[in-house]
Amino acid sequence: MFRYPAARLRQLVSPLLGRGAMRTQTSTAEQSLKTKIGQTGQRPFWSSSRVMLFTALTGTAAYSYGINDDTRKSPFLWSKPSKPHYASKSHMEKARGETSQLRFALGEDAISTDDEDLHLHGYSEWSSINIDQLPVAVAYPKSTEEVSQIAKVCHKYKVPMIPYSGGSSLEANFSAPYGGMSVDFSFMDQxxxxxxxxxxxxxxxxxxxxxxxxxxxxxxxxxxxxxxxxxxxxxxxxxxxxxxxxxxxxxxxxxxxxxxxxxxxxxxxxxxxxxxxxxxxxxxxxxxxxxxxxxxxxxxxxxxxxxxxxxxxIPQDTSVAVVTFPTIRDAAAAASKVMRAGIPVAAMELMDEVQMAVINRAGSTAKKWKEVPTMFFKFSGTKAGVQENIKLVKSIARTHKSGDFEFAIDAEEQKTLWSARKESLWSMLALRKEGHEVWSTDVAVPISRLPDIIEVSKKEMDDLGLFASILGHIGDGNFHESIMYNNKDPKERAAVEKCIKDMVDRALEMEGTCTGEHGIGLGKKESLMKELGLDTINVMRSIKGALDPHWLMNPGKIMDMPS
Structure with missing residues (x-):
């Protein structure tokens, strides 16, 4: 696979940066350029006013050549992508004033090419899918107007643009497979x-x-x-x-x-x-x-x-309860019955025995939990309504061999009980050994099929012999697998990948979806094709082409680029 090397991009960009326009580390190339200027007394062709233009062109190179052979064979593509048109010398000259105005409008430190920033905006420790390519630069706008200015320049010079928000992607949603500009909205927080x-x-x-x-x-x-x-x-x-x-x-x-x-x-x-x-x-x-x-x-x-x-x-009353079950199938079946009964619970969550052990080992909550399949319920509404709903849920849970309900007595204890659910993935990540990763993904199925898919998927996951858990928002048929594995062992990763793929395929066979929550990103494009079919994907591609004919907005996500 051809990749425009990130190190080479940074080497090229570094000597061209105007003081205060971008944050970067001083490079050997930059010092060499300064020495040359001192010796000749001549201004270099590249001035700070052309920084954005150069970033555009290097982004275009990554955008154009970052497509591998596997992508060209993908059913998402009608034919090999066509060669893009680069900016001419006359366009470069016309960009001088425009890029200077953009730099002035965004202010100092609004655009970064710092190594650490590029890595942060191209790699996610949450994701099982990461690529070598990083963005060329990161922009930090503060308003809609500044975002518009960035987009106009990137559009004119065909630079890919990738949005960045919380940075907790699981499917490489904010990765930069074709380089370009990462647009970080951190300062738009009002x-x-x-x-x-x-x-x-x-x-x-x-x-x-x-x-x-x-x-x-x-x-x-x-x-x-x-x-x-x-x-x-x-x-x-x-x-x-x-x-x-x-x-x-x-x-x-x-x-x-x-x-x-x-x-x-x-x-x-x-x-x-x-x-x-x-x-x-x-x-x-x-x-x-x-x-x-x-x-x-x-x-x-x-x-x-x-x-x-x-x-x-804000509801008049809220109650949080935790109840255990002998098996994960019993818990899933109870959840299905609660939904079918039409009981208006605010939330209904499930964690298996492994995930409960993770919570205990990580010490992320103040409580010691029983390491068995556990359901978390949240009830809200009027005081009378909450009590009635608790009574109905208890009755259904008992028919599926539940243990006793443990209720929070005040708001602080509610936080403690619910914190186990909120800290689930964080707790697993905290237990990673060096060289290990956590592969976490999800599917959703019709509620009646939830007990079946959870039971089979958990068995296959347990057969791996790895540290792996199931948790889910089972009130809407959605659950997650999280598997810890050695990413330096190709056989182990391949086994985990097959386990995950089988779970996704099984969900599709049950008329479910390949992703309940985390989106498609780079990771589930093939599964989306299986789920919706080529005709539906082509409708999406047509909408994309109408709004973004040059495929600059987060390219490579959801579907591959057509020619």
């Missing part, structure tokens, strides 16, 4: 307006859901989608609340997932055009549903820069 009377709020993409709820709690409202602690709203939108773990959220049974809580979006398209998908009423039948088009698109159609979210009233 709550722009709260409309308490209308029960909605407008936020920027890097607002954390936990921070949002803390800041608006005095309004009596909250944002009910309840993912992992590191989740940010932009990433939750980009993957339909799938990018982070556990992204669809532990409140998904009662409140639904991310797409149910987004009213409208402000989006920057590939050419820098800024659109708003609809206005602020909760109900509208005006035109196409563009809001949902961008939710779950993983940044392949545009950059989401503002999000209007629905809010819910």
């Amino acid at each position: 709550i722009l307006s709260l409309h308490a009377e209308d029960m909605d709020v407008v936020v920027q993409p890097s607002v954390s859901w936990m921070s949002l709820n803390e800041q608006i709690k005095d309004s009596g409202l909250f944002f009910p989608v309840d993912p992992g602690p590191s989740a940010r709203i932009g990433g939750m939108v980009g993957t339909s609340c799938r990018r982070v773990h556990p992204p669809s959220g532990t409140n998904a049974v009662r409140y639904g997932t991310m797409k149910d809580w987004v009213i409208n979006l402000t989006v920057v398209l590939a050419d820098g055009t800024v659109i708003k998908t609809r206005r602020r009423p909760r109900k509208s039948s005006a035109g196409y549903n563009l809001t949902n088009l961008f939710i779950g698109s993983e940044g392949t159609l545009g950059f989401v820069t503002e999000i209007t979210l629905k809010l819910a009233v």
Whole structure:
């Protein structure tokens, strides 16, 4: 596979950087260039005003040549990708003033080529899939207008653009297989307006859901989608609340997932055009549903820069309970019956005996847990309603051999009980030995098939003889496998990969989906083809081509590039 070497890109870029325009380490090449200037008294052809242009061209090189032979044979492609058109010398000259204005608008340290920054934005310790190619540079915009300016320059010179939010990707969603510019929204972290009377709020993409709820709690409202602690709203939108773990959220049974809580979006398209998908009423039948088009698109159609979210009233009463079961099938069957009975539990989560042992070994919670299959329930509503729902769930659980329910007596204990679920993947990652990785992925099936797929998948996973666990948001038929393995052992990795692939194929055979939460990224494109078929993928490709004809927005994710 041909890759434009990252080290060579950095070597080329380093001597061209204007002071204060980008953060980078001083290189030997840079010192050599300074010496040459001192000896000749001549200005180099490359000035700081051309930095963005050069980044564009090097990004284009990575974009053009980073396609391997396997991709060319993929059924996603109609034919070999065509050769891109590079910027001419006249275009380079015209870019001088434009790139200077962009640098001035973004300010100092707004664009980085530092080795550590590039690695952070191209590699994820959460993901089982990582590639050698890194982005050429990282941009840090502070507003929709700045994102638009970045997009206009990248579009003009055909530079790939990759969105970056919380950085907890499991399917290489923010990797840079064709180089280009990573756009990090860290500085776009403001709550722009709260409309308490209308029960909605407008936020920027890097607002954390936990921070949002803390800041608006005095309004009596909250944002009910309840993912992992590191989740940010932009990433939750980009993957339909799938990018982070556990992204669809532990409140998904009662409140639904991310797409149910987004009213409208402000989006920057590939050419820098800024659109708003609809206005602020909760109900509208005006035109196409563009809001949902961008939710779950993983940044392949545009950059989401503002999000209007629905809010819910904080429940009068909340109770958290934990109950054990003799087998994981008993627990899954109980969950299926609770859903079929129509009992409005707020959340229903499952962890197997291995995952409970992980929690104990990691010491991430203050409590010592029984190491058996365990269900976590959250109830919310009126006091009378909560008590009635607890009674009904207890009755169903008993018919599936449950142990005693353990209830939290106050809000602090609720946090303690629920913390085991929230700390699940973090706890497993904390136990890794040197050279070991955790492969974590998910599927979802119709609720009635959940006990079957969990039972078979767990057996196959246990047969590996590795440290592996199952956990899931089983109220919506979604569960995860997490397997720790030695990434330096090809046979071991191959066995884990087969186990995961078999689980995904089994879910598809049961009319399920290859991903309940984490999106497609680079990792599940083949499975998406199996799930939806070529005709459906081609419809997606047509939408992508209409909005992003040069395939600059997060290229390589969800589907491969056509010619």
